Amino acid sequence: MKAVGYREPGPIDRPQALEDIEVAAPTPGPHDLLVEVRAVSVNPADYKIRKNVRPESGHRILGWDAAGVVLAAGAEVTGFKAGDEVFYAGAIDRAGSNAEQQVVDARIAGPKPKNLSFAEAAALPLTAITAWEALFDRFPIRRSPESKGSILIVGGAGGVGSVAVQLARRLTGLTVIATASRPETQAWVRELGAHHVIDHSRPMAAQLVELGIQPEYVFSTTHSDVHFKDIAELIAPQGHLALIDDPETFDVAPLKRKSIAVHWELMFTRSIFQTPDMAEQGRLLAEVSRLVDEGVLKTTLADHFGPINAENLIRAHAFVESGKARGKIVLEGF
Numbered sequence: 063m064k065a066v067g068y069r070e071p072g073p074i075d076r077p078q079a080l081e082d083i084e085v086a087a088p089t090p091g092p093h094d095l096l097v098e099v100r101a102v103s104v105n106p107a108d109y110k111i112r113k114n115v116r117p118e119s120g121h122r123i124l125g126w127d128a129a130g131v132v133l134a135a136g137a138e139v140t141g142f143k144a145g146d147e148v149f150y151a152g153a154i155d156r157a158g159s160n161a162e163q164q165v166v167d168a169r170i171a172g173p174k175p176k177n178l179s180f181a182e183a184a185a186l187p188l189t190a191i192t193a194w195e196a197l198f199d200r201f202p203i204r205r206s207p208e209s210k211g212s213i214l215i216v217g218g219a220g221g222v223g224s225v226a227v228q229l230a231r232r233l234t235g236l237t238v239i240a241t242a243s244r245p246e247t248q249a250w251v252r253e254l255g256a257h258h259v260i261d262h263s264r265p266m267a268a269q270l271v272e273l274g275i276q277p278e279y280v281f282s283t284t285h286s287d288v289h290f291k292d293i294a295e296l297i298a299p300q301g302h303l304a305l306i307d308d309p310e311t312f313d314v315a316p317l318k319r320k321s322i323a324v325h326w327e328l329m330f331t332r333s334i335f336q337t338p339d340m341a342e343q344g345r346l347l348a349e350v351s352r353l354v355d356e357g358v359l360k361t362t363l364a365d366h367f368g369p370i371n372a373e374n375l376i377r378a379h380a381f382v383e384s385g386k387a388r389g390k391i392v393l394e395g396f
Contacts, residue, residue: 063084063085063086063087063161063162063163064082064083064084064161064162064396065082065083065084065085065121065123065160065161065162066080066081066082066083066123066124066160066161066370066371066372066375067080067081067083067085067117067120067121067122067123067124067160068080068081068112068117068121068122068124069081069117069120069121069122070116071112071113071114071115071116072112072113073113074109074112074113074376074379074380074383075380079112079376079379080112080124080372080375080376080379081121081372082371082372083121085121085123085161087162087163088157088163088164088165089165090134090135090136090165091136091165092136092137092138092139093136093138093139093167093168093169094135094136094139094165094166094167094168095132095134095135095136095139095142095148095165095166095167095168095171096132096133096134096135096163096164096165097128097130097131097132097133097148097150097163097164097165097166097171098130098131098132098133098162098163099128099129099130099159099161099162099163099164099370100128100129100130100131100180100184100394100395101128101129101130101179101180101181101183101184101370101392101393101394101395102125102127102128102129102159102160102184102370102392102393102394103127103184103185103188103221103363103390103391103392103393104125104127104375104378104379104382104390104391104393105126105127105188105189105221105382106307106382106383107126107154107188108124108125108126108158108379108382109379109382109383110308111124111154112124112379122157122158123157123158123159123160123161124158124160125152125158125159125160125161125164126151126152126154126158126159126188127151127152127159127184127185127186127187127188127390128149128150128151128152128159128164128166128184128187129147129148129149129174129180129181129183129184129187130147130148130149130164130180131145131146131147131148132144132145132146132147132148133163135168136168139168140168141168141344142168142171146173147173147174147180148171148172148173148174149171149172149173149174149175149183149184149186149187149347149351150166150170150171150172150187150347151170151187151188151191151329151343152164152166152170152333153166153167153170153330153333153334154330154333154334155330155333155334160370160375162396167333167340168344169340169341169343169344170332170333170340170341170343170344170347171344171347172187172344172345172346172347172348172350172351173347173348173351174351175350175351175354175355176351176355177354177355178354178361180394181363181366181392181394182361182363182392183361184363184392184394185221185361185362185363185364185389185390185392186225186350186354186361186362186390187347188221188329189221189222189224189225189362189390190225190346190347190350190359191329191343191346191347192222192225192306192327192329193222193223193225193226193229193281194225194229194346194350195327195329195346196222196226196281196304196306196325196327197213197226197229197230197234197281198229200302200304200325200327201279201281201302201304201325202302203230203234203236203279204234205233205234206233206234206235207234207235208235209234209235209236210235210236211236211237211277211278211279212236212237212238212239212275212276212277212278212279213230213236213237213238213239213277213278213279213280213281214239214240214241214266214270214277214279214280214281214296214297215227215230215238215239215240215241215256215281215283216241216262216266216280216281216282216283216284216285216286216289216293217241217262217282217283217284217285218240218241218242218247218251218254218256218259219240219242219247219248219250219251219388219389220283220284220387220388220389221362221387221389221390222283222306223240223251223281223283223284224250224251224254224362224388224389225359225362226281226283227240227251227254227255227256228254228255228359228360229359230255231254231255231256231257232255232353232358232359233358236279237257237258237275238255238256238257238258239256239257239258239259239260239270239273239275239277240254240256240258240259240260241259241260241261241262241266242259242261242262243261243262243263246388247388248261250364250388250389258273258275260273262285262289265292266289266292266293266296267292267295267296270296276296276297276298277296277297277298277301278297278298278300278301278302279301279302279303279304280293280296280297280301280302280303280304281304281305282303282304282305282306282307283305283306283307284307284385285307286305286307286309286312287309287310287311287312290309290312290316291316294316294317294320294322297317297320297322298320299320299321300320300321300322301320301322301323302322302323302324302325303317303322303323303324303325304324304325304326304327305324305325305326305327306326306327306328329343362389362390363389363390363392364387364388364389364390364391365381365387365389365390365391365392366391366392366393366394367391367392367393368393368394369393369394369395369396370393370394370395370396371396374393375393378391378393
């Protein structure tokens, strides 16, 4: 089958940074679905692994977002059958979605939203899981219009941020403040539902003072080390900070004075450790699918880069790595 992979870690602008390859089709295990991949999207996880992780042997196939059609289901699988349309983010310790076929544990897959195309659906799984787990599993936020207070989402126009803005606005009563630094990204987060938009390229604490808001929750999706001093100043006493990026160092000592709780979210944790609640990700995606079909949430697809091949994935990696992407980049078909 056709796939895209890499042999040596390194920057995206070197020859053969990603390559079109032919590999054997995978075989599903007892808990797995074998999926015909129709569309994928690109996440920071793709370029971070491509830059830093050497494949154990041969090529490594990246990709942690997909929408497709079930070809076969393992003996232990319930709830899915051949012909079902699904979407999922997969597991970081298995072959990725940049291939014509992929095996994924059925417990972390969900039914594709009926109202979305495969490309529109592929934009959602990883970011939706990350945002949902940060807001509702890590933070003590209830999914209720009676959940009062405020949340600051740093990087509101990015993949995770653009889902988090929607979830916080549509499923809670929180005042939602998002950050964005360009006119087009500021307009995007307002369209997604942010009550207020501030510019993270300028001191954020002063902008929040002007709004008269001291957020109880801060969800930092990018450059947490750069923004940390500002966050420590602006967050409310006894508040909660969640982050998802990978700063080289992160000294939380300045948060002690305010008794701030710190949460580090990684949506792959459940699949890496096969946690007892692993199936929560499948249920989470089923709920996201329902909310999309009901018009509560919408896809965050922003750019379609054409078919799934090395040339287009190289362009997508470079754009995501530049930090200028709005929403999600999707590729579709082989």
